[in-house]
Amino acid sequence: MPKIQINNLSISINEKKILNNINLEINKGDVIAIVGPNGNGKSTLLKSIMNHYSVEKEGGDILIDGVSTNEMEPNEIMKNGIFFAPQNSEEIPGVLMIDFLKAIVNANRDTPIKMAELFKNIEAILKDLNLDRSILKRFVNHGFSGGEKKKSEILQMKLLNPECILLDEIDSGLDVDSIKLVINELKKIVDGEKSLIIVSHQQKIFDVIKPNKVIVIMGGKIIKEGDYSLLEKINNEGYEWLNF
Ligand SMILES: Nc1ncnc2c1ncn2[C@@H]1O[C@H](COP(=O)(O)OP(=O)(O)O)[C@@H](O)[C@H]1O
Ligand SMILES: [Mg+2]
Numbered sequence: 001m002p003k004i005q006i007n008n009l010s011i012s013i014n015e016k017k018i019l020n021n022i023n024l025e026i027n028k029g030d031v032i033a034i035v036g037p038n039g040n041g042k043s044t045l046l047k048s049i050m051n052h053y054s055v056e057k058e059g060g061d062i063l064i065d066g067v068s069t070n071e072m073e074p075n076e077i078m079k080n081g082i083f084f085a086p087q088n089s090e091e092i093p094g095v096l097m098i099d100f101l102k103a104i105v106n107a108n109r110d111t112p113i114k115m116a117e118l119f120k121n122i123e124a125i126l127k128d129l130n131l132d133r134s135i136l137k138r139f140v141n142h143g144f145s146g147g148e149k150k151k152s153e154i155l156q157m158k159l160l161n162p163e164c165i166l167l168d169e170i171d172s173g174l175d176v177d178s179i180k181l182v183i184n185e186l187k188k189i190v191d192g193e194k195s196l197i198i199v200s201h202q203q204k205i206f207d208v209i210k211p212n213k214v215i216v217i218m219g220g221k222i223i224k225e226g227d228y229s230l231l232e233k234i235n236n237e238g239y240e241w242l243n244f
Helices: 042-049 074-079 097-107 115-129 133-137 146-160 176-189 203-209 228-237
Strands: 004-013 016-026 031-035 056-064 082-085 092-096 164-168 195-199 213-218 221-226
Touching (some): 031 042, 042 056, 097 146, 115 176, 213 228
Parallel strands (some): 031 213
């Protein structure tokens, strides 16, 4: 698992300052919960780690195993074993899911995967996720329900088997049964080796994955860091007490 260091990171979007002086280290086996009220920069932080096209670095740096990502394209960051499931999945009309999945798998290995092997892997995951195989013949995320979009992200994640996983509100739009499926997948990730950074408002998820680190983002800053007990305090008292 690559070590990720975020040093004094400041980010703007459309010339508006969104993140201010963020410092965070992600180590092997870390399970980090990122929480905070809406519109405070949680999604922007995850996008920044990927060098998402929408963010602009104003200052600071992100290092993967000591190497700056300043000049890296998102696909290079992905090749370092980092996977990102965004809060809102992009729709790609004209590109079939099966072609997309094949492309992302091959982009992350040295020799192209055999179709039979790819199908075998995909079939197993579709079953785990209770998804119909007809999804493979649809355009990527196009017209997908909220739940299908989230499951499509998990499908990609499982195919790529990344070391470090960034999930932005992976639970939103899921019905109770689907939430159970997704929580079950998250449980498999937490193995002491892989690291998981998750933005969520659902305590149900945190109950299961038991984050070792909890980070509260407000006003584009990390205003509080703690262990699991911080989540309990926030669940009981909200965010108001932090807003000094
Ligand atoms: N593409 C964008 N254009 C303009 N403002 C944006 C854009 N993306 C995010 N923002 C703004 O950045 C702030 C932080 O957003 P975000 O990181 O999505 O918050 P969170 O994930 O904590 O809800 C918000 O004020 C939001 O309106
Ligand atoms: Mg968000």
